[in-house]
Amino acid sequence: MKMTNDLPAAKRSCDLLIIGGGINGAGIARDAIGRGLSVILCEQHDLAQHTSSASTKLIHGGLRYLEYYEFKLVRKALLEREVLLRAAPHIMHPLRFVMPHDAGQRPAWMIRAGLFLYDHLAHRKFLPASNGISLRGHEAGTPLKGSYRKGFVYSDGWVDDARLVVLNALDAQERGATILTRTKCTTIAQQGQGWQATLDSEDHGRIDVHARAIVNAAGPWAGQMANAAGGGKGHGLRLIKGSHIIVPRLFSHPYAYIFQNPDKRIIFAIPYQDEFTLIGTTDLEYTGEPGAVRIDDSEVEYLCQMANRYFSKQISAADVVGTYSGVRPLLDDASQSASAVTRDYLLECDPAAPPFLNVWGGKITTYRKLAEEALDMLQPRLGTSAPDWTATAPLPGGDLQQPGALVRKGAFDQFMARLGQSHPWLPAKLAKRYARCYGTRLLHMLGDATKIADLGEELAPGLYEREVRYLVEVEWARSADDILWRRTKCGLYAKPQHHARLTQWLNHERAKQPA
Incomplete structure (x- = not known):
């Protein structure tokens, strides 16, 4: 049984060494190899083992970010939502969200205005617009408590986040990139007009790599990698812990829910793998080792309580059949609450040294755009000028109607x-x-x-x-x-x-x- 981790000796020199096998690293590897650069990606554990498999599994603009006036981020994410739904219709699909409303929440007119803005910040081809509904006459009202009479419905998308990472890495490898899992970057040093890095691989032992440029896409470990390269103190990151619970399904219809809670936070309740409901997420400051993050009892209790405010069927910790937690490395924008921290990203590259690109922050929906911008920054430094290409190329397995083509509805x-x-x-x-x-x-x-x-x-x-x-x-x-x-x-x-x-x-x- 042949493994996919063979490393040809000729690949020990490359144009681009990418550190981190989450969604940003895999997306950058795919874009770069498609522009003609030679690429090695190393990931210290499995692909998507940490943050990138611990999301709420949504391709969305981020409706709640409008409250923080993040209009640029929301528009960028909404544009990407359409691109991704067409590129990978097997691991992504449209999803309609129901927002129950009561007198204790924001006024209905304000929610309507927000949804109108959400509908029109970017052009939609795949998804229907929002509308108001009577929960008493709608199937999405059946599982809810009788006190919820009105609601709103809007569109976003669902994604299998871990598979999204794997498919980007697979496409990169099939185009010529070397993908090394369970391979840790242990040292980085500037060497002439490039970088010398030492990798420690479970499969290959020590690997010395010379790279013309490095991308630091290490997620929660990005600050550590920046320091290892001699870049001084990395850009301010806030590590935010997000946890989810999985319970036997609380409803049988295809809609998902977005619930607004008294603490001003929102949680989602989403149909999951046919027989379950996924509920999350929490937002807590985290100071521990990113790889050791786990849900705690208070988070389970919180998510159950928030769901119980809305659903007739009450749940407790005893009903939880699965959990997962991840650490989101978010840009520190001095927000007082973890929920308010921006989900936008920042790309930084010191012009006075060989290209070393730090990726700070980000969200799964905008990974492809982040990769595109990263390559646009790096190419002039590397003397290349190939055009961007990923917006019109399906991910592996996504060409459901015609080989190599983006799909249409149905x-x-x-x-x-x-x-x-x-x-x-x-x-x-x-x-x-x-x-x-x-x-x-x-x-x-x-x-x-x-x-x-x-x-x-x-x-x-x-x-x-x-x-x-x-x-x-x-x-x-x-x-x-x-x-x-x-x-x-x-x-x-x-x-x-x-x-x-x-x-x-x-x-x-x-x-x-x-x-």
């Missing part, structure tokens, strides 16, 4: 219909999961399989050997958690014995590899 449903005809032996639930994870790439993953037995052992509910082998050989998966939680969400159905069996299978396959 593409995913049409793809599912074709899949049902070509693979009638796939159970409907499994076929949908494969289509959502891999899009057109599922044909590569399935290979010559013509019946369920061809997929091999079912290592966990709905997870067969053939898929696991694909994830290891093509998508850098190494551990059970990589597979159960980041490449798929099969961990929601897995028991401890499934985790143990999958780990045993992975260890057995790894032992068969030559030294």
